[in-house]
Amino acid sequence: MGVTERKAREKEELRSLILEAAMRLFAEKGVENVTIRNIADAVEYSIGTIYVYFKDKNAILHALHTKGFAELRSRFLVLMHVNNPMERLKAAGHVYIQFAHENPEMYNLMFSIIAPMDFIETWNNEWNEGQATFSFVRDMVQDCMKIGYFGGHSALPLAYMIWSMVHGMCSLVISRRASITGLENPPAEAYAEFLRILDKL
Amino acid sequence: MGVTERKAREKEELRSLILEAAMRLFAEKGVENVTIRNIADAVEYSIGTIYVYFKDKNAILHALHTKGFAELRSRFLVLMHVNNPMERLKAAGHVYIQFAHENPEMYNLMFSIIAPMDFIETWNNEWNEGQATFSFVRDMVQDCMKIGYFGGHSALPLAYMIWSMVHGMCSLVISRRASITGLENPPAEAYAEFLRILDKL
């Protein structure tokens, strides 16, 4: 009779509402500075209701982290239209840095904050989001190797090196450690150096 | 009459005692999971006494972060005996990665956690610790350029690129993001790739 379905839909809607409010608050005030009460206020429900829809704060953080990866993935998918793997790899770095620049708090949640990892561990799950993202980078590196780049290198460590580099560039800015360099835009300028290096490999 | 001096010395001693206890607790339980009460218990003084010696928790975190940089600096100073700048740069990377591996919580405090930066901002100070460390890397890069390496590159962005890379390698491990790579020892294996790249520049 469709009632069960409608209820399920309504539950899903409030769940989404909570997540959207949480995401907005996180972007505004920073992940650390948002309380369950803030979120409850924003969606105009009680504290207890939040706990009906999410087991605890970690569950909210994990769900949000997953939303972040969906967005990053959709940006990466666009790159599939770049046929040359080296050009694709170069562009992927730009996309990654741009994403971190536009969504610093979300980036933090995805790649630095421990909470989502705790959630995954608690429920004996795998970090599929990270797995997929890393595979994307690794595959690009392997495709580059197939057409002659990166001779004498191994794909896996090299992929981790490249990921680490762009992650480091972004996370040092987000953790407010990059300003002492005196660079105008550290990730952009440093990534430009990396592109120059790539041409020699 | 020396009483003032003795008192100043005693104050300094208790301050050190608090910091040492805090450092031990941080290494044991992780920075996030140590409370002022834990520290007070460890040194067998009351909560209030901690606040006599440190304005707030950020002040403790900042003082500890500074101790971490002193240790890292002393490890870097040993490298001054390596005359070839490129060999020095390569060795510095190893030292950096080793330090992060041995002191993950301290590393987090030095390069990821916001508290020490908040403390610095509150008192209108500069991040001298980071400044000095980055200068060390930049100088090594410049020395390499003087003897013909890194042609066509600029020292500052390149130094930030290298710092970002090793920082990324370490911080992804510490934030538990690196296990999905399947690598045994991600920083070590990825840094080995970087060394191979350096030889081509």
Add this chain to the structure above:
DNA sequence: AAATTAAATGAACATTGTTCAGTATTCCAA
């Protein structure tokens, strides 16, 4: 020995995540 200064205390407060017994609402069968 008294007075003054310095050091140490811990009860108390506001804020946090979290729980859960209770209330309100919705649903469906009689």
Add this chain to the structure above:
DNA sequence: TTGGAATACTGAACAATGTTCATTTAATTT
């Protein structure tokens, strides 16, 4: 239509946190 059952929602209450500050204790000077 209505009663009872299932579902959804509530917010008071709890423990733990960082922090403050009036009070007590100790040390020093007069």
